[in-house]
Amino acid sequence: MRFLLNTGRTITQGSNVEHKNSEAYREEASTCRMNPVDMMELDIEERAPIVVRSAHGEIVMQAIPDAGQARGEVFVCLGPYANHIVSPETHCTGMPDFKATVVDIEPTTEGVWPVWKLMESVGGCRYED
């Protein structure tokens, strides 16, 4: 099913921004807030893993219901998970479309990657605290 991915700040993201290797940061940055009716239609349970796919890649996140979310739109806090699938196109402004990525979402059985694994997937090398 097709959605518009929006990103922005959350207080939990901000609280853990200096602990990016932590479980708390991983959990928040990879949480996708969805309208409960959309979740029902896709048969997604609360906190179940989903795969979010755009023209620029795919990423596993977990879904939680958020009634403040319009149907057809999802929200993920800004961070490496959402940005992994955001296009680098800036339309000559320097600014990518961080708030308007068209994505397909479906349930999956895969797990959510830690931040270091995400960085390794683009050529990085894990550093452990």
Added chain:
Amino acid sequence: MKIEDVVCTFCGCLCDDLVVEVEGDMVVNVENGCTLANKKFMGNNRLKTPIKRDGGNWKKVGLDEAIQTAAGILLDADRPLLYGWSGTHGEAQTIGVHMAELLGAVIDNTSTVCHGPSIMAIQEVGHPGCTLGQVKNRADVIVYWGANPIEAHPRHMSRYTTYADGFFLKEAFRERKVIVVDIRKTETANIADEFIMVEPGADYALLSALRAIVRGKGDVLPRTVAGVEKEQLIRVADICMSAKFGAMFFGLGLTMSRGKYKNIRNAIELTEELNRHTKFTISPMRGHWNVYGSNEVFTWITGYPFAVDFARGIAFYNPGETTSVDILKRGECDACLVVGSDPGAHFPGDCCRHLADIPTIQIDPHVNATTHLSRLQIPVAVTGIDAEGTAYRMDGVPIRTRKVIDTTYPSDSEVLDKIYQIIRKET
């Protein structure tokens, strides 16, 4: 020991009323701060020593070796990118700009992915802004457009708007009207007197509709605009026009959405229209504690606020070309120095891929997403905790941040100056 009037170096509010209790080289308690401030001051997960990557292995290195390595990488590069700068003090930003000039590098700050479009709009039509003190004491109508201060600037409403009593507003909560425009019902929207839920990417149309109403041309509008009933727009325009003093604050909901800087231009022009009826101001909700400072420092030295390219020997600025995301997307830079920011977490994945491909150096107190993409990281003191320096609040007011504990970490300025001195000798 309790230290008063401590400045919080987290968000652009730059609150300067924290009371911090320290024991030795530890902060043990914070009063007045929001959750974000408490987490920042009480955090204890610093990177201990510089680290360097050799192929697939990380090793600890001394500060001198790290500085030599960093200078060597930058000197070897043909087109280095110096990125970040919003998480450090003005003195360090100054060294960064001078370093960029010597290297013929591109220097860009994080406004490139936050309020860069706002600055572009301001360059086109100006900025009818004011200080937060004016807002606190005078504004009886507040508009948050595409901004969610409860999550991003938690004390903005209690220090300056909704809950802050001011000189002319003795009972702010009752006397101020709050209007929130967003594409989703956020926590901030929940406490608004008027919440306008706009369709995604349709802010420009909505701003134009409000301009038409304020201009007295509301009859040309259809029944709904951008998913919003015309009646609500007329009501909101009336609230704004009958304000004694209105203050609009906008966030990334406008700068990152379709239309980008044109949205901001339209919002500024709406503010201009409103000034035919009353006093109205508009200001960006700047995110990082010193991102405004990076624009100030870059501008007073180079003439440009971000995305400054020194490749021609003179300062050149062309957003869309000299902006970091575009440079990384094109795979153009061959080395990158990151200071006080985390592009690994905040740039599109394709840009991160290029950062991992080239020698990326990071100067930052903490391990973050960019650490895994880097070849070298130098930990530094945190400005506002164990280093001091100048910062600019979101309304452009400079505030000197304080040092509350002593540690052995060098400050950003000290590390950058050492790298700069080596580069100066070699160029």
